[in-house]
Amino acid sequence: MNLADHILTIVTFLPTVGALLLLLVPGRGASTDNLVRSIALIVTLVNFALTLWLWAMFDNSNPGFQFVENYPWIGESIGYRMGVDGISILFVVLSAFLLPFCVLSSWNSITYRVREYMIVFLILETLIIGVFATLDLAMFYVFFEGSLIPMFLIIGIWGGARRIQASYKFFFYTFVGSVLMLLAIMAMYWQAGTLDIQRLLAFEFSPEIQTWLWLAFFASFAVKMPMWPFHRWLPEAHVEAPTAGSVILAAVLLKLGGYGFIRFSLAMFPDASLQFQSFVFVLSIAAIIVTSLIAFVQTDIKKLIAYSSVAHMGFVTMGIFAGNELGVQGAVFQMISHGIVSGALFLCVGVVYDRMHTREIEAYGGLVERMPRYAFAFMVFTMANVGLPGTSGFVGEFLTMLGTFQVSTWAAFGAAFGVIFSACYGLWLYRKVIFGALTKDSLKGILDLDRREMVVLVPLILLTILFGFYPAPILDVTAGSVELLVNNFAAATGNVPAVAAMAP
Amino acid sequence: MNSDITSFASLAPAFPEMLVAAGAIVLLLFGIFTKKERANGVAMAAVVLLVATAGIVIFHPAQGVIFNGGFIADEFARFMKVLVIGGAAFALILSLPSSRQHQLDKFEYSVLVLLATLGMMMMVSANDLMSLYLGLELQSLAAYVLAAMKRDSARATEAGLKYFVLGALSSGMLLYGASLIYGFTGHTQLDLIVDQIVMGERSIGLIFGMVFLLAGIAFKISAVPFHMWTPDVYEGAPTPVTAFLASAPKVAAMALLVRVVTVSFAPITSDWQQIVIFLSIASMVLAAFAAIGQKSLKRLVAYSSIGHVGFALVGLSSGTAVGVEGVAIYMAIYVTMTIGLFACILALRTQNGAVEDIAELAGLAQRRPFVAAMIAVLMFSLIGLPPLAGFFAKWHVFLAAIEARLFVLAVIGVLASAISAFYYLRIVKTMYFDEPVLEYAAVPRELTAVMGVTGFLVITYFVTVGGPLAAAARVASGSLF
Numbered sequence: 001m002n003l004a005d006h007i008l009t010i011v012t013f014l015p016t017v018g019a020l021l022l023l024l025v026p027g028r029g030a031s032t033d034n035l036v037r038s039i040a041l042i043v044t045l046v047n048f049a050l051t052l053w054l055w056a057m058f059d060n061s062n063p064g065f066q067f068v069e070n071y072p073w074i075g076e077s078i079g080y081r082m083g084v085d086g087i088s089i090l091f092v093v094l095s096a097f098l099l100p101f102c103v104l105s106s107w108n109s110i111t112y113r114v115r116e117y118m119i120v121f122l123i124l125e126t127l128i129i130g131v132f133a134t135l136d137l138a139m140f141y142v143f144f145e146g147s148l149i150p151m152f153l154i155i156g157i158w159g160g161a162r163r164i165q166a167s168y169k170f171f172f173y174t175f176v177g178s179v180l181m182l183l184a185i186m187a188m189y190w191q192a193g194t195l196d197i198q199r200l201l202a203f204e205f206s207p208e209i210q211t212w213l214w215l216a217f218f219a220s221f222a223v224k225m226p227m228w229p230f231h232r233w234l235p236e237a238h239v240e241a242p243t244a245g246s247v248i249l250a251a252v253l254l255k256l257g258g259y260g261f262i263r264f265s266l267a268m269f270p271d272a273s274l275q276f277q278s279f280v281f282v283l284s285i286a287a288i289i290v291t292s293l294i295a296f297v298q299t300d301i302k303k304l305i306a307y308s309s310v311a312h313m314g315f316v317t318m319g320i321f322a323g324n325e326l327g328v329q330g331a332v333f334q335m336i337s338h339g340i341v342s343g344a345l346f347l348c349v350g351v352v353y354d355r356m357h358t359r360e361i362e363a364y365g366g367l368v369e370r371m372p373r374y375a376f377a378f379m380v381f382t383m384a385n386v387g388l389p390g391t392s393g394f395v396g397e398f399l400t401m402l403g404t405f406q407v408s409t410w411a412a413f414g415a416a417f418g419v420i421f422s423a424c425y426g427l428w429l430y431r432k433v434i435f436g437a438l439t440k441d442s443l444k445g446i447l448d449l450d451r452r453e454m455v456v457l458v459p460l461i462l463l464t465i466l467f468g469f470y471p472a473p474i475l476d477v478t479a480g481s482v483e484l485l486v487n488n489f490a491a492a493t494g495n496v497p498a499v500a501a502m503a504p
Numbered sequence: 505m506n507s508d509i510t511s512f513a514s515l516a517p518a519f520p521e522m523l524v525a526a527g528a529i530v531l532l533l534f535g536i537f538t539k540k541e542r543a544n545g546v547a548m549a550a551v552v553l554l555v556a557t558a559g560i561v562i563f564h565p566a567q568g569v570i571f572n573g574g575f576i577a578d579e580f581a582r583f584m585k586v587l588v589i590g591g592a593a594f595a596l597i598l599s600l601p602s603s604r605q606h607q608l609d610k611f612e613y614s615v616l617v618l619l620a621t622l623g624m625m626m627m628v629s630a631n632d633l634m635s636l637y638l639g640l641e642l643q644s645l646a647a648y649v650l651a652a653m654k655r656d657s658a659r660a661t662e663a664g665l666k667y668f669v670l671g672a673l674s675s676g677m678l679l680y681g682a683s684l685i686y687g688f689t690g691h692t693q694l695d696l697i698v699d700q701i702v703m704g705e706r707s708i709g710l711i712f713g714m715v716f717l718l719a720g721i722a723f724k725i726s727a728v729p730f731h732m733w734t735p736d737v738y739e740g741a742p743t744p745v746t747a748f749l750a751s752a753p754k755v756a757a758m759a760l761l762v763r764v765v766t767v768s769f770a771p772i773t774s775d776w777q778q779i780v781i782f783l784s785i786a787s788m789v790l791a792a793f794a795a796i797g798q799k800s801l802k803r804l805v806a807y808s809s810i811g812h813v814g815f816a817l818v819g820l821s822s823g824t825a826v827g828v829e830g831v832a833i834y835m836a837i838y839v840t841m842t843i844g845l846f847a848c849i850l851a852l853r854t855q856n857g858a859v860e861d862i863a864e865l866a867g868l869a870q871r872r873p874f875v876a877a878m879i880a881v882l883m884f885s886l887i888g889l890p891p892l893a894g895f896f897a898k899w900h901v902f903l904a905a906i907e908a909r910l911f912v913l914a915v916i917g918v919l920a921s922a923i924s925a926f927y928y929l930r931i932v933k934t935m936y937f938d939e940p941v942l943e944y945a946a947v948p949r950e951l952t953a954v955m956g957v958t959g960f961l962v963i964t965y966f967v968t969v970g971g972p973l974a975a976a977a978r979v980a981s982g983s984l985f
Contacts (some may be wrong), residue, residue: 074896076968076978077903116873138899142890142966149884150927156937164937168929175925179918186906186914411781 015125018043023434030385040118063480076094081135086481102244106409124150184216214272225257228287236305243350251343270492285414287314292421334396366438392467441452516566528618535611549615576631591752599744601948606742620646624756661741678720684713692750724757728786738806747846769917787814788920819901822908827936828981830900844958867940893965
């Protein structure tokens with residue numbers, strides 16, 4: 001058996017094996033907890049190393065699916081199918097990349113039921129990697145929906161004061177959205193006779209059916225994304241979840257929606273996507289403007305960042321449904337960048353929360369005097385979140401706006417407001433928390449980043465700036481698959497995109 | 505007329521039934537003639553007998569139609585019989601550790617379970633309205649006594665009586681329906697009825713008979729609006745008996761329903777389809793809402809089982825082979841989850857006695873992590889969340905409904921499952937998010953074993969049993985079409 005042929009299976013299920021291992025660790029108490037943490041860290045790091053290997057083996061020039069595994073499985077309908085293309089591979093890497101940080105950031109802040117916590121996180125890793133790596137629609141749903149269980153437990157057990165309400169809200173919003181998608185998946189099976197994503201991509205659904213299927217998928221992905229006005233669960237879930245939970249939620253779980261839009265809505269239902277394009281644009285612009293304004297009046301740091309996530313996801317949906325190469329490339333890039341930046345921002349909030357046990361903006365001020373290193377890290381991520389050129393946040397937003405501009409000038413015009421607003425609330429937050437006089441007694445003894453926190457934040461800073469100046473590692477990977485997708489979209493809808501028309 | 509019984513060997517299709525019948529009589533005699541209380545020994549012997557019977561059904565299946573067409577052994581019967589026998593055997597095992605406290609430490613208990621199982625096997629294999637009724641009554645009469653077995657408990661007696669009165673009513677309706685069908689087709693044998701329907705026109709009397717017949721069976725599977733007895737009986741009966749009532753008889757009655765509608769009423773599918781769709785929607789929706797307010801664990805399970813019958817009927821509503829395949833898979837997973845759930849419920853005892861209220865589960869995750877984890881897994885599975893078994897059960901039935909273009913039914917169904925998630929999650933919330941207040945007694949080994957087995961099957965369904973089960977269900981449904 002060649003290891004490389006089954007690399008996706010290994011990457012997906014290694015964390016589960018790690019979770020089983022944790023189950024077998026004997027004993028209780030502090031020393032066991034430390035052993036559990038170490039095992040979880042090692043498993044996630046090994047898995048990350050494996051995904052890097054996967055990335056290294058990935059052939060950028062091949063726009064199709066690679067590392068494909070395909071076996072019959074349950075009944076006629078469901079098969080065991082794995083494979084990645086240029087769009088999904090980066091999400092696999094991103095998920096595996098962030099998990100060690102989640103484990104590290106929970107090292108001291110999670111003090112009770114540590115073993116269960118790590119088990120749940122490792123299982124969550126399997127599920128989210130599985131979502132991106134699977135090529136069977138039923139398995140996609142299994143992984144997609146399965147991620148609800150660990151996340152529900154993470155928020156509900158290790159969350160803050162209002163955790164129960166937040167976990168229920170999270171569960172029901174996403175569950176109701178998803179069950180409609182389940183029916184759409186079944187309808188697709190009877191239409192196309194297969195659930196193999198590769199074959200479904202080649203299948204042409206009739207336009208009337210596309211509309212219904214598109215709406216059912218939209219119900220699920222719009223909630224997951226979340227798009228305005230389906231975002232109500234997100235701020236609460238973010239605020240109540242423990243730091244690592246917020247990180248994984250913002251950085252990876254939200255991307256399931258965007259990935260789904262690209263892989264299914266745009267690629268399989270091109271006619272419906274074109275038909276609903278303006279609808280998505282309106283919602284996206286509303287998300288960008290409205291949630292930016294809402295973010296402005298927040299008093300809770302995490303909530304502010306949560307609303308800013310919704311606004312940034314607005315750029316993603318706008319870019320995806322622009323349906324051209326720049327837009328989709330930009331959307332993928334924005335999702336990866338947002339994964340790193342928002343994850344890092346939540347980690348930054350976790351740093352001060354662990355020290356002060358409050359997330360109120362008012363409780364802070366003048367941190368730069370006591371925590372210069374922290375102030376620098378927080379600045380980099382705030383700037384990236386704002387979309388300052390030279391950070392990864394800029395590239396994604398710029399590309400999606402370029403792409404959208406070709407399709408709808410007005411949409412791009414509206415989205416540009418988001419850039420301004422995000423600078424407003426981002427800088428406002430930074431000034432309130434970091435600058436000003438250090439007047440509060442409680443803050444006078446606060447310590448700067450320790451070694452563990454440096455280890456967590458420094459790589460993220462480097463990546464944010466690296467991708468800001470040199471986005472090629474990401475764009476090269478996605479280019480081939482996105483081009484194929486966009487050409488198929490154009491061919492199906494009969495619209496030849498402007499860029500392609502100009503090419504000789 | 506008796507020409508088809510030429511030799512003992514020709515009775516091979518009925519060997520499992522004969523084995524159970526003979527075993528029940530032997531155990532009955534043994535119980536009477538030994539003075540000492542050996543109830544658990546008899547129960548063990550009954551379990552062994554059931555396992556042996558299951559072995560015959562699985563490994564030496566003999567197929568055919570015997571007793572003048574009254575009894576049929578086909579792949580569908582084989583599949584369902586394995587479920588019935590398995591459910592009964594596990595229910596007996598569940599009763600072992602707590603038989604004294606539930607006053608089930610009498611040899612009659614095991615004998616009655618065996619007789620009920622015999623009745624259920626007969627129901628599964630019935631190919632004639634008469635043998636159908638015979639099996640149904642044998643099962644029901646044994647079940648009435650089982651429900652009232654705890655004689656000096658007022659609640660158990662009430663449960664038994666209620667079960668009996670409503671059960672007798674439903675049997676009467678079923679019999680009335682059967683007589684109408686006989687009157688309008690001239691046959692009681694299922695495959696002859698269908699020939700008559702194909703030849704003659706669709707008479708109103710036949711439809712009447714079918715409605716009554718379906719109403720009678722709907723009582724037995726406790727589909728809304730014939731579900732009223734379920735919460736009271738489940739709550740009142742001793743918990744091991746509830747475990748039995750909630751598992752095997754449901755499968756048998758469902759198998760009966762499937763066989764009757766797909767074999768003898770195939771030409772008038774659109775007529776029975778409406779009824780099944782109504783039963784299905786009503787069960788799913790009512791159970792989802794009614795369970796929200798429940799405080800008692802057993803009542804909650806009762807409503808949950810009503811809801812699950814509704815989901816299984818979604819598969820049958822399609823009236824296709826895929827649908828029957830879905831029903832078969834659904835019942836298999838339902839039985840597994842039910843047995844596991846009752847193992848958990850029986851395992852929970854505090855100093856005040858058995859745990860009955862959901863509130864008493866508070867903080868269970870910290871006191872008994874294993875039991876809490878198993879209950880949580882079962883709850884998520886009952887909701888229908890992947891990758892647990894409950895999801896695949898729903899997958900197969902809804903797949904059939906979508907194929908049959910029953911979109912409204914499917915949408916209502918998935919939304920009902922989303923609503924039902926609320927009360928399942930409440931149990932998870934109580935166990936995991938709340939702080940512990942009670943101390944729990946040690947968990948008996950038998951129950952841990954049952955929990956382990958069912959939990960393993962539910963969690964690893966998609967890697968272990970999923971494929972083979974789907975294949976077996978496919979073969980089973982194939983024998984009806």
